[in-house]
Amino acid sequence: MSRIAYVNGRYLPHKNASVHIEDRGYQFGDGVYEVVLVLNKNLIDFEGHYTRLKRSLSEISLDFPISETVIKQIFKRLVRSNHITNGLIYLQVTRGVADRAHQFPTNVPPALVVTAKPTLITKTVAGKKAITTADQRWDRRDIKTIQLLPNCIAKQEAVKHDAFEAIMVMQDGTITEGASSNLWMVDKDNQLVTRQASNAILNGITKLSLTNIASIRQYKIVERPFTVEEAREAKELFVTSATAIVTPIIQLNDDLIADGNVGPVALALRSAYLENTR
Ligand SMILES: Cc1ncc(COP(=O)(O)O)c(C=O)c1O
Structure with a gap:
């Protein structure tokens, strides 16, 4: 066909x-x-x-x-x-x-x-590795432009390290987002933390939608920048995009996130997102 x-x-x-x-x-x-x-x-x-x-x-x-x-x-x-x-x-x-x-x-x-x-969409998904890399993009990352060379370079760096995603980091040490996704963490207080919309990131539509779904389910959502150090210490990390939906990240560079297993929040949110779209 x-x-x-x-x-x-x-x-x-x-x-x-x-x-x-x-x-x-x-x-x-x-x-x-x-x-x-x-x-x-x-x-x-x-x-x-x-x-x-x-x-x-x-x-x-x-x-x-x-x-x-x-x-x-x-x-x-x-x-x-x-x-x-x-x-x-x-x-x-x-x-x-x-x-x-x-x-x-x-x-x-x-x-x-x-x-x-x-594409193949599954209810559950294996945890993935991500790496960190410098965010080399321009100042208008909020525009979904086809100029994706810095994102391609970042993703290639991920592939070189057998990783699923490259997490991009600004000069001030805060994470912006993934090369083709938004990053979230579950912090020690079980709050969902993701970077707020600004010119620094592409404000994902999946992120927006998941924010609604998660708040209906009584999750506490905090929108703020966070550092690589905080991400490493998180209980869970996951990325969202139309392609990745909700995909858990269980390793960042050489460090396992928590015990290195897929966390319950990422899986619950992935199911909730898929359920919500029925
Ligand atoms: C840089 C970047 N950030 C975030 C996203 C997630 O956006 P959405 O949820 O609308 O797919 C994407 C998706 O392609 C992206 O390329």
Whole structure:
């Protein structure tokens, strides 16, 4: 069965889908994206992702007047045509095709690409290793831009150390987030600690959603920066993203977190998130 992708108004076989070499996404990383989880054929946290997409577009002054309804229709059609039950949808908007010049072109239509793929989603998940690395990104990490080279370098560093995620650390010693996820810890008082929304991190839609789910379940949530030292001493660590959902981290660099086993809070929150999306 061949995969189908959406490119600028057309549904095409994935292997033939392409954009022009002078697309500004390719030339300058001039674009933004979203990744949306599909569970049981349903789009998870769609409104949150659409809201963040609009914000990212506005922050880079990319005028893209496509409605929530149209995007949802495209997503649903790709879920159907790619026979996806559980999986991921990737959407990317770039500033379109223009002669290569740094300044924004005028009267150029933006380019929209959407792809979809099936993935395996399990109720429980094994604990993973993470490493720490310097956060080398720009000051607008709140924008979900396709310029991901520092994130790619960080992730490659993780792979080199047989780790699942790279936890990025600012010069002041505080953790920002993972290369492709937000980090949470359970502290000694059983509080859930995660960094507050600001320009320093990408405010995850999974994080937002889990914050609601956790507070309904009476967890105490504290939003503040925390250090590598605090993370090492945590009762539990876990990361969240549309892709990772809730994934426990049981080792940070050479140190086991607590006794090195998956903790009850991470597992309970993963189940609660999956349950909530039924
Ligand atoms: C740097 C970064 N932080 C956080 C996240 C989590 O965001 P979300 O929960 O919206 O997937 C991602 C997801 O790709 C990311 O790339």
